[in-house]
Amino acid sequence: AQSVTQLDSQVPVFEEAPVELRCNYSSSVSVYLFWYVQYPNQGLQLLLKYLSGSTLVKGINGFEAEFNKSQTSFHLRKPSVHISDTAEYFCAALRAGGTSYGKLTFGQGTILTVHP
Amino acid sequence: DTGVSQDPRHKITKRGQNVTFRCDPISEHNRLYWYRQTLGQGPEFLTYFQNEAQLEKSRLLSDRFSAERPKGSFSTLEIQRTEQGDSAMYLCASSLTGVDEQYFGPGTRLTVT
Numbered sequence: 001a002q003s004v005t006q007l008d009s010q011v012p013v014f015e016e017a018p019v020e021l022r023c024n025y026s027s028s029v030s031v032y033l034f035w036y037v038q039y040p041n042q043g044l045q046l047l048l049k050y051l052s053g054s055t056l057v058k059g060i061n062g063f064e065a066e067f068n069k070s071q072t073s074f075h076l077r078k079p080s081v082h083i084s085d086t087a088e089y090f091c092a093a094l095r096a097g098g099t100s101y102g103k104l105t106f107g108q109g110t111i112l113t114v115h116p
Numbered sequence: 117d118t119g120v121s122q123d124p125r126h127k128i129t130k131r132g133q134n135v136t137f138r139c140d141p142i143s144e145h146n147r148l149y150w151y152r153q154t155l156g157q158g159p160e161f162l163t164y165f166q167n168e169a170q171l172e173k174s175r176l177l178s179d180r181f182s183a184e185r186p187k188g189s190f191s192t193l194e195i196q197r198t199e200q201g202d203s204a205m206y207l208c209a210s211s212l213t214g215v216d217e218q219y220f221g222p223g224t225r226l227t228v229t
Contacts, residue, residue, distance in 0.1 A: 004158075043120070043220040043223060044209075044220040045220070046219075092158075094215070102147055102164055103149075103172065104159070106159050109158050
């Protein structure tokens with residue numbers, strides 16, 4: 001079985017400050033990792049994904065994440081946030097093969113609130 | 117492409133009633149997934165289809181739940197004899213293959229009174 005843990009349920013930050021949203025995963029097999037964002041009353045939108053290759057992945061809206069296999073982490077970062085980044089962010093893992101191929105396992109979510 | 121659509125967006129029903137939700141995936145996508153999201157939690161996998169074949173069903177899904185994808189295009193999720201614990205947002209997603217990005221619909225919010 002695999003699991004995803006988002007270490008902070010809420011992260012308040014001021015506009016133009018940097019932010020890091022933390023995600024750890026646990027799996028007995030290789031996984032692909034994703035970050036999704038959910039704005040109020042909207043569906044989930046993919047921010048970025050790690051499948052293989054470079055451990056630093058860049059996504060939309062200036063976000064990036066770093067895959068760290070030894071620490072089983074996939075933290076999301078942005079150097080300078082905007083009010084419009086206020087949303088809920090979900091980290092998710094996908095087994096890279098075997099059974100349950102294609103099934104995403106999500107973390108509990110982190111609500112990012114950007115204050116002016 | 118217009119993306120993944122779900123209908124209805126909101127459904128209020130009384131306990132014991134049956135409800136059915138529809139999901140229209142992106143047209144060329146072979147994979148279709150159903151997830152459930154309750155307040156304060158991340159989405160939880162319910163089931164998925166490869167074309168018209170239902171390949172996996174979560175243990176979270178009781179016998180009151182059934183899903184179909186009759187022609188490999190749209191899918192329906194039916195809940196029979198609804199219970200208050202079924203109140204949640206039901207999300208549909210589609211993808212080209214098992215490893216591709218899953219595109220999510222806006223969800224159907226179910227409230228059981």
